[in-house]
Amino acid sequence: MAVNLLNSLWVLLAALLVFTMTIGVGFLEVGELGGGQWRSLLKTMFMTCAALILMAFLGFDLAFAPTVANGIIGSPTFLPPFLGASTTSTSGLLTGVWWSTAATTDLALGPYFLFEAAFAAVTFALVGVVMVRKVKLRAVALFAVPYFLVIWTLPAAWIWNPSGWLARLGMVDLAGGLVVHAAAGAAGLAVLVRIWQEEKTRGLHESPRTPVRVDPTWLTFAVLLLWIGWFGFNPGSVLAFNSETTVVVLTTFLAASVSFLSVMGCRLWQTGKTPGYLDSANGILMGLIVITPLAGFVSPLSAVILGALCGPLFLLGDWFFGRLRWLSDPIGLLPGHLLGGLFGLGMIAFFAQTPFAAASGYPSLPNGLFFGGGEAAVHQLGIEGVGAVVVIAVVFALSFASIWLIARAVGGITRPETAPAAASIPRENLTTAPAELS
Numbered sequence: 081m082a083v084n085l086l087n088s089l090w091v092l093l094a095a096l097l098v099f100t101m102t103i104g105v106g107f108l109e110v111g112e113l114g115g116g117q118w119r120s121l122l123k124t125m126f127m128t129c130a131a132l133i134l135m136a137f138l139g140f141d142l143a144f145a146p147t148v149a150n151g152i153i154g155s156p157t158f159l160p161p162f163l164g165a166s167t168t169s170t171s172g173l174l175t176g177v178w179w180s181t182a183a184t185t186d187l188a189l190g191p192y193f194l195f196e197a198a199f200a201a202v203t204f205a206l207v208g209v210v211m212v213r214k215v216k217l218r219a220v221a222l223f224a225v226p227y228f229l230v231i232w233t234l235p236a237a238w239i240w241n242p243s244g245w246l247a248r249l250g251m252v253d254l255a256g257g258l259v260v261h262a263a264a265g266a267a268g269l270a271v272l273v274r275i276w277q278e279e280k281t282r283g284l285h286e287s288p289r290t291p292v293r294v295d296p297t298w299l300t301f302a303v304l305l306l307w308i309g310w311f312g313f314n315p316g317s318v319l320a321f322n323s324e325t326t327v328v329v330l331t332t333f334l335a336a337s338v339s340f341l342s343v344m345g346c347r348l349w350q351t352g353k354t355p356g357y358l359d360s361a362n363g364i365l366m367g368l369i370v371i372t373p374l375a376g377f378v379s380p381l382s383a384v385i386l387g388a389l390c391g392p393l394f395l396l397g398d399w400f401f402g403r404l405r406w407l408s409d410p411i412g413l414l415p416g417h418l419l420g421g422l423f424g425l426g427m428i429a430f431f432a433q434t435p436f437a438a439a440s441g442y443p444s445l446p447n448g449l450f451f452g453g454g455e456a457a458v459h460q461l462g463i464e465g466v467g468a469v470v471v472i473a474v475v476f477a478l479s480f481a482s483i484w485l486i487a488r489a490v491g492g493i494t495r496p497e498t499a500p501a502a503a504s505i506p507r508e509n510l511t512t513a514p515a516e517l518s
Contacts, residue, residue, distance in 0.1 A: 081177050084186035087320045092191040094316025098198035101309035102128045104302055105205040109212050111299030112292055112358065112411055120212055123220060124205050130221075131201035134228035136162045139200065140193055142229065143236035144180065151245030154237050163193060180242050184441060185320040195316060196240075199260060200232050202309075206264035207479075209411035210272055213290045219486050219493040223271075226482040231267060234478075235259045235471045250460065251467040252442050254328075255317040257373025257424040258471055265418025266472045270479035272407040274487060278494045286405035294357045303361050307336065310368050314375040317440075324376060324439035331375045331383035332368065338387030339367025339394075346391035362398075362412060366390040369420035370427070376440030377432040382450075386427060393423055422468055429453070429461035 106124035110117045135143075138156060145158030164170030172178040172189030181187040204227055211220055238244040239253050253259055276287055315328040343363030347355040367387045375383070397415030401407070409415075430448045437445035446456035453460070487493045 081182055081186060083172075083177055083188045084320075087185045088188045088191045090321035090325070091185075091187055091195050091316055091319055094312030095191060095194035095198045097309050097312025098195065098202060098316065099128065099309075101202045101306055101313065102131075102198075102205045104305035104309055105202065105209065107298055107302035107305060108361075109209060109411060111295050111297075111302045111361070113213065113290060114293030114295055119217070123208055123212060123217065126217075126221065127204045127208065127224065128201045130224040131197050131204065131228055134225065135197040135200055136193070139228045139233050140196065143233040144178075144192075144196060144241055146179065147237060147241055147243040147245075151238065151241075151243055151248055153234065154241060163189065181319065187319060192319075195319075196236070199256060199313075200228055200236075202313075203232055203256070203260045203264050204228070206261070206413060206417055207267045207271065209413050210268045210275075210407075210409055212411075214275055214408070214495060215271070215493050216490065216495055219483075219490055222486045222490070223483060226478070227267070231475055231478045231482065232263070234474060235263050238471070239467065246463075246467045246470075249463050249466075250444065251463050252377070252428060252437075252445055253373045253425060253467075254376045254440065254442075255314045255372045257369070257421040258468055261369050261372060261417040261421030262425065262468065263421075263471055263475045265413055265421065266475040267479040268409075268413045269407075269418070270476045271483055271493075272409065273480060274483045275408075275494055276406045278487070278492050287408045290408045290410040292358075292410050296357050299357055299361050303364055307364065307368065310336075314372060318376055319441065322439065324436065327380070327436065328375045328440070330380050331378055332371055334380055335371035335375075335383040335387040335390075336364045336367035338384050339370070339390035340364045342367075342388050342391030343394055344391075346395050350395065362394055362416065363390070365412075366394045366416055366420050369417055370424040373421070373424045374428045374431060377428060377437040377442070377445060379433060379436065382431040382433075386424070386431065389423075390420070393419065422472075425464050425468055426461065428464055429457050432457075432460075 102124050106120040109120040138161060141156050141158050142154045145154035147153060148155050159170060164173055168174060177186045178189045178192045208220060236259055238246040239251055239259055241247060279287055310332055314332045315325045318325050318328060340360060340363035343359050343366060344355045347359045367390050370386055370390050371383055394415060397419040401409060401414045430450050432445055432448040433451050434445060434447050446460055447453035449457040483493060
């Protein structure tokens with residue numbers, strides 16, 4: 081079957097945009113935490129390279145080859161290591177299409193591999209935001225191996241591989257509300273538990289807070305880079321250049337913009353003061369996260385409504401996780417990615433419209449409850465819920481087991497020079513604008 085060159089070119093471009101997001105996460109850390117830029121940028125460059133190498137070696141097969149063991153994992157022998165080793169007959173490399181895209185988008189192997197490897201890289205970068213100041217770099221490097229070969233590949237094989245067991249049940253997740261954002265939150269939570277275990281052994285009664293020192297220039301640059309990267313993240317997940325691709329661009333950008341206004345407005349109502357830089361960044365990012373799993377299934381108006389809900393959702397999550405004194409989550413992995421990803425996933429059963437979904441490659445997705453889906457929509461909500469519970473539980477368990485073994489191997493994962501809690505900046509100084517902007 082002939083490769084669709086237009087679709088392959090579009091997915092290749094989208095992959096390059098998604099690759100920029102991993103480094104963008106590094107810039108986000110710099111923008112929110114100030115000093116230590118070299119750690120953030122080195123870590124994200126390592127994650128990009130590790131994702132390419134480990135996914136090419138075996139991870140891509142485990143996630144996206146035809147599954148074995150009743151849809152649990154992709155066949156590890158479908159391709160020789162590194163996308164066919166030295167053979168000239170690898171399907172989709174020089175001729176033919178990748179098996180799962182045949183008769184749908186007809187993609188070549190190369191663009192599809194790069195696209196999925198970029199997703200793996202940025203997911204690990206999200207996990208890494210809880211490691212940036214507290215975890216040894218060698219522990220991060222060791223964690224990359226089980227992460228790219230097992231922890232990330234399992235949810236991808238279950239949901240994004242059409243022969244995966246959750247995909248066969250009817251679960252959908254367009255660009256990774258669960259596979260990327262919520263799963264990154266679960267893995268990050270496992271790392272935070274291990275960090276707290278080590279901090280308790282040092283006699284600490286609460287986890288030292290990572291100091292937050294907002295640099296507006298770096299933070300704005302990071303959000304801009306991530307927003308541009310999301311142009312490939314969500315629209316690229318259609319895996320085709322068609323009319324629906326443009327719709328996904330619109331739903332993604334509208335949700336982010338309205339979410340910005342929603343978070344800023346809710347913070348103003350809550351405090352009576354002009355919101356600050358962190359609120360502006362978190363508003364845009366929360367909208368992008370929430371719309372991710374259903375951007376190709378909803379109308380622009382639905383995206384506006386979802387964006388409006390992001391304000392109270394983020395502030396509630398920020399308040400709840402901020403009360404937990406045993407963890408330090410300065411970049412907002414838990415209230416943003418974990419909570420936002422799960423919320424967006426659940427909203428599929430309420431806001432989906434079958435014509436949009438069909439144009440995105442999911443013709444069997446029923447209308448949501450708000451569009452007359454009835455029992456079919458309730459059933460879809462149950463499927464999404466089951467998938468969320470299983471993925472969060474498995475990712476957390478595998479991540480904790482991996483990081484625990486790494487801690488035993490390297491004498492603990494935490495850096496002894498971690499900043500004390502007293503170095504933290506009071507929360508009220510972070511959520512309001514400087515005096516000259518009030």
